[in-house]
Amino acid sequence: MAETTPRITAPYLEQFSHATVRILGKVRQLRGEQATIDANGNIEVRLNRDAHLQLNHAVEIIGKVQNDLSVKVMASTDLGPEGAIDFNAVEAVVDATHRYHEIFYYKE
Amino acid sequence: MDYSNNYSTTSYGAQGGASGGGFLPGSQTDSPSTGKRSYGKDTLRPVTIKQLVDAHHPHPDAEFFMIDDSECTQVTFVGQVRGISTQTTNITYKLDDGTGIMEVKVWIDAEAFADPADPSNQKAKPVEQGYARVWGRLKAFNNKRHVGANIIRPIQDHNEIQYHLLEATAVHLHFTRGPLESLQQANQQKALGNGAQSNGYNQGFDGAAAGTNAGGTKGLAPGASRAARQVYTTLMNAPQTHEGLHLQDIATRANMEMAEAHKGADELMQMGLTYTTVDDQTWAILDV
Numbered sequence: 356m357a358e359t360t361p362r363i364t365a366p367y368l369e370q371f372s373h374a375t376v377r378i379l380g381k382v383r384q385l386r387g388e389q390a391t392i393d394a395n396g397n398i399e400v401r402l403n404r405d406a407h408l409q410l411n412h413a414v415e416i417i418g419k420v421q422n423d424l425s426v427k428v429m430a431s432t433d434l435g436p437e438g439a440i441d442f443n444a445v446e447a448v449v450d451a452t453h454r455y456h457e458i459f460y461y462k463e
Numbered sequence: 464m465d466y467s468n469n470y471s472t473t474s475y476g477a478q479g480g481a482s483g484g485g486f487l488p489g490s491q492t493d494s495p496s497t498g499k500r501s502y503g504k505d506t507l508r509p510v511t512i513k514q515l516v517d518a519h520h521p522h523p524d525a526e527f528f529m530i531d532d533s534e535c536t537q538v539t540f541v542g543q544v545r546g547i548s549t550q551t552t553n554i555t556y557k558l559d560d561g562t563g564i565m566e567v568k569v570w571i572d573a574e575a576f577a578d579p580a581d582p583s584n585q586k587a588k589p590v591e592q593g594y595a596r597v598w599g600r601l602k603a604f605n606n607k608r609h610v611g612a613n614i615i616r617p618i619q620d621h622n623e624i625q626y627h628l629l630e631a632t633a634v635h636l637h638f639t640r641g642p643l644e645s646l647q648q649a650n651q652q653k654a655l656g657n658g659a660q661s662n663g664y665n666q667g668f669d670g671a672a673a674g675t676n677a678g679g680t681k682g683l684a685p686g687a688s689r690a691a692r693q694v695y696t697t698l699m700n701a702p703q704t705h706e707g708l709h710l711q712d713i714a715t716r717a718n719m720e721m722a723e724a725h726k727g728a729d730e731l732m733q734m735g736l737t738y739t740t741v742d743d744q745t746w747a748i749l750d751v
Contacts, residue, residue: 434621447625448625
């Protein structure tokens with residue numbers, strides 16, 4: 356697994372295409388091997404066998420952004436009911452990650 | 464020390480009663496005060512793992528690392544546990560916070576480890592793929608870095624991850640761009656000077672950096688040391704004549720040591736922000 360997984364939300368997908376990223380979002384839809392995650396916009400994710408997502412839970416996904424801007428999941432962590440997570444703070448972290456990337460990831 | 468020596472060497476002939484008081488044999492060796500290192504100057508800084516990986520080690524034996532050009536001893540961070548390996552003397556955790564991966568070693572107290580009733584065994588332990596917070600010291604060993612941790616504990620509330628990353632960012636900005644208060648001041652002054660110019664969150668920090676360097680309202684460069692900042696603030700705020708303040712006066716008002724205040728004052732002079740007046744230990748602010 357990549358050593359650095361920048362935290363992103365839906366608007367950053369294009370910028371990070373083919374990169375391994377970290378996304379914290381709300382599970383909106385489950386369709387077998389696919390799911391929709393809301394992280395400041397909807398993201399289609401392709402699940403692996405170990406992923407156990409639950410509707411309306413917050414989930415953190417580490418995955419690779421594909422050509423079609425869907426995300427192939429490599430690992431997922433359930434963070435409990437989405438109401439327990441302050442998504443304003445999550446948004447602020449993503450903002451800080453890219454604004455002050457010197458302490459978060461190496462930019463080519 | 465005398466007290467305990469007397470206690471063990473005298474023979475009062477009342478050995479039976481002696482078991483009632485004093486220290487338990489084991490408790491003394493555990494005392495943290497026996498450490499040789501001085502912790503007086505230690506700081507505890509929230510960091511990202513990337514900052515630890517990038518930290519500059521001044522020389523191989525140095526007990527501290529440099530992050531953003533300031534000394535850093537104790538650090539704290541939050542990361543996801545990627546691996547746990549238990550060895551005879553320590554437990555090594557591999558932590559990943561999205562910015563990098565760092566090994567964290569926690570030394571095992573063998574006695575406490577084996578005793579299920581020990582308080583340290585009652586607490587929740589970090590689990591694989593769970594998040595944990597670490598407090599410890601960055602160390603370099605055979606060109607490999609790890610953190611020697613005093614404490615590691617699992618995260619209960621996942622908001623702590625966001626909290627930590629934002630705190631680490633705030634501290635990083637404090638050291639690279641100066642304290643928030645001075646930035647806000649500079650921002651306000653700039654806004655006053657330039658009329659109605661928007662200073663939104665987006666351009667806030669850049670605007671402030673420009674503001675501190677702009678003419679008119681002279682401010683401190685982001686690289687100024689803490690001592691220089693303290694002296695500068697004192698000179699700005701303390702009531703004084705045009706002769707400024709004497710070193711002793713500055714040190715007292717800022718609650719600093721004389722040597723430190725002197726260093727700060729010298730630094731300000733070199734930056735051209737102050738000048739000496741009646742003697743070479745009395746400074747006034749230039750251009751006020």
